[in-house]
Amino acid sequence: MAGAYWCMVEDDRQGAPKKVMAEVLGEASRLAGQAGAEAEAVWVTDKATPEGIKQLGEWGAKRVWLLENAAFAPYRAEVWTPVVADLAGKESPQAIFAPVTTRQREFMARLAARLGAGLSADSTSMTMEGGKLVATRPVYAGKLLSKMAWAKTPWMATLRPNVFRPADPQAGASPDVQKPAVTVPAEAMKLVERRQEASTGLPELTEAEIVVSGGRGLKGPENFAILEELAKVLGAAVGASRAAVDAGWRPHRFQIGQTGRTISPKLYLGFGISGAIQHLAGMRTSKVICAINKDPEAPIFKIADYGIVGDLFEVAPLLTQEFKRLLEK
Amino acid sequence: MKILVMIKQVPDTATQVKIGGDGRGIDTAGITWIVSPYDEFAVEEALRIKEKRGQGEVVAVSLGPERAKEALRSCLAMGADRAVHLKDPAWDAADTLTTARALAAVIKQEAPALALFGRQAIDDDMGAVAAQVAELLGWPVASWIMEDAVDADGKTIRVGRQVEGGLEIFDMPLPAVVSAQKGLNEPRYPTLKGIMGAKKKEIKEVKAADIGLAAEPPVLSVVKLESLPPRPPGRIIQGEPAAAAKELVRALREDAKAI
Numbered sequence: 001m002a003g004a005y006w007c008m009v010e011d012d013r014q015g016a017p018k019k020v021m022a023e024v025l026g027e028a029s030r031l032a033g034q035a036g037a038e039a040e041a042v043w044v045t046d047k048a049t050p051e052g053i054k055q056l057g058e059w060g061a062k063r064v065w066l067l068e069n070a071a072f073a074p075y076r077a078e079v080w081t082p083v084v085a086d087l088a089g090k091e092s093p094q095a096i097f098a099p100v101t102t103r104q105r106e107f108m109a110r111l112a113a114r115l116g117a118g119l120s121a122d123s124t125s126m127t128m129e130g131g132k133l134v135a136t137r138p139v140y141a142g143k144l145l146s147k148m149a150w151a152k153t154p155w156m157a158t159l160r161p162n163v164f165r166p167a168d169p170q171a172g173a174s175p176d177v178q179k180p181a182v183t184v185p186a187e188a189m190k191l192v193e194r195r196q197e198a199s200t201g202l203p204e205l206t207e208a209e210i211v212v213s214g215g216r217g218l219k220g221p222e223n224f225a226i227l228e229e230l231a232k233v234l235g236a237a238v239g240a241s242r243a244a245v246d247a248g249w250r251p252h253r254f255q256i257g258q259t260g261r262t263i264s265p266k267l268y269l270g271f272g273i274s275g276a277i278q279h280l281a282g283m284r285t286s287k288v289i290c291a292i293n294k295d296p297e298a299p300i301f302k303i304a305d306y307g308i309v310g311d312l313f314e315v316a317p318l319l320t321q322e323f324k325r326l327l328e329k
Numbered sequence: 330m331k332i333l334v335m336i337k338q339v340p341d342t343a344t345q346v347k348i349g350g351d352g353r354g355i356d357t358a359g360i361t362w363i364v365s366p367y368d369e370f371a372v373e374e375a376l377r378i379k380e381k382r383g384q385g386e387v388v389a390v391s392l393g394p395e396r397a398k399e400a401l402r403s404c405l406a407m408g409a410d411r412a413v414h415l416k417d418p419a420w421d422a423a424d425t426l427t428t429a430r431a432l433a434a435v436i437k438q439e440a441p442a443l444a445l446f447g448r449q450a451i452d453d454d455m456g457a458v459a460a461q462v463a464e465l466l467g468w469p470v471a472s473w474i475m476e477d478a479v480d481a482d483g484k485t486i487r488v489g490r491q492v493e494g495g496l497e498i499f500d501m502p503l504p505a506v507v508s509a510q511k512g513l514n515e516p517r518y519p520t521l522k523g524i525m526g527a528k529k530k531e532i533k534e535v536k537a538a539d540i541g542l543a544a545e546p547p548v549l550s551v552v553k554l555e556s557l558p559p560r561p562p563g564r565i566i567q568g569e570p571a572a573a574a575k576e577l578v579r580a581l582r583e584d585a586k587a588i
Contacts, residue, residue, distance in 0.1 A: 102472065110464045147553040151550070
């Protein structure tokens with residue numbers, strides 16, 4: 001049988017895989033199926049739960065390689081890389097995929113160097129052409145798309161969240177679980193502390209299905225409260241443009257754009273955002289884009305599916321009311 | 330303490346990019362080139378570490394064609410002491426791994442205590458080279474750092490790496506690789522004196538053979554660049570705010586099925 005399509009598991013640090021793994025496993029299964037191969041999960045963690053393993057199976061992993069050891073948390077590239085590279089050396093996977101998260105981006109790059117493999121980062125689509133994988137990824141602030149091909153296997157890629165179709169869960173599927181013996185490499189980095197950000201009670205920006213975002217048009221930090229009201233009703237994350245972040249209205253972690261986070265939600269609602277190229281770079285692959293702006297000439301209207309030319313201070317609270325009415329039904 | 334900062338020259342974000350004749354690269358005519366913004370954070374951080382310690386050397390390194398010298402010159406104008414320019418036809422089709430091998434070879438030769446990178450270059454947004462260099466050197470790596478402090482002996486660096494939902498603070502032994510995230514600092518503008526002084530600073534050209542490397546085919550390559558598929562034309566919802574809001578919510582639910 002052809003080499004497996006590996007999916008590196010991103011988890012919630014509590015023993016459960018993150019929802020984005022349904023997308024990664026779904027895509028890996030689809031591609032593997034075309035090649036008569038199977039999708040497998042590789043889970044490096046200090047704690048895996050039976051429910052988490054079952055979940056991976058239901059999302060399409062035929063096998064779960066469980067690399068479980070207390071030394072694997074916190075994540076450090078120098079500890080994870082040799083362990084996964086050794087397993088890859090023995091198992092010769094055809095492909096290795098991972099979702100785009102801060103640590104997977106770093107880990108996959110380091111692993112690619114160790115394996116001498118090619119890595120297509122932040123890919124947004126994948127196809128098989130003549131039996132070989134071709135990945136598409138946005139480049140130049142999302143102004144162009146670049147099609148990538150590999151000269152050798154494993155084909156390595158990180159996948160942008162919210163872009164690939166999630167697997168249809170196969171209830172009751174139970175994966176083969178393998179627990180290879182691991183030699184834990186020496187660690188160089190020592191964790192001093194973790195600083196959790198105060199929870200906003202709203203979803204993480206890059207994982208959210210709906211994102212409400214504010215720009216210069218909000219006129220001041222206090223007015224983000226208007227967007228938070230709307231976000232609470234929608235279960236959305238709140239983001240900001242570079243202008244709003246540079247003005248000090250929101251911390252940098254909320255910035256959407258080329259020098260911030262790249263998001264791809266089902267629904268993006270931009271308030272008082274003009275749509276500079278550097279902002280579009282971070283949200284252009286959103287499925288439905290809505291813009292509310294006073295200026296009818298704002299560039300964001302060029303890529304918006306729906307727009308309202310108007311005063312956000314009037315429109316946003318009205319939208320909050322309307323969504324509330326709709327969702328309470 | 331010696332610090333190497335790896336930088337890349339990229340098109341300015343606002344520049345229009347067009348697909349070039351070969352269909353795999355961009356048409357470079359008329360492009361405004363800049364130092365990739367994340368790399369500027371890295372240069373600034375290197376200068377601050379040196380200034381804080383009261384001694385040291387900051388070396389800017391870039392792999393690229395002749396024009397990459399302008400980017401290196403900007404770093405010298407900011408305050409870097411000297412520059413290394415990796416320039417060779419062997420690197421024309423370099424993928425991240427080829428680039429990482431070249432940079433790692435220079436870093437090995439220069440033997441700095443710290444190798445600083447930007448989180449990613451804003452042209453291809455690959456964001457892989459820093460971690461790959463770390464692997465090739467066998468050094469630890471911390472990506473997306475928001476803060477750092479080198480200890481008095483210059484033996485370890487404490488870094489705050491950004492992860493989803495917070496910061497993780499680590500102690501790393503030097504030498505190490507770190508990559509800068511926005512928010513680490515506010516890069517300085519070169520002063521007139523800095524710009525004048527930069528003209529006299531050394532930019533050493535290095536070819537592949539100088540660091541013991543030969544041309545090798547990339548493991549990952551661009552097959553084709555494509556324009557974005559056009560988005561279907563949008564709809565501006567007219568009317569009084571209350572009616573428009575109502576209609577937008579209806580359209581999102583019933584037409585777009587986004588809610």
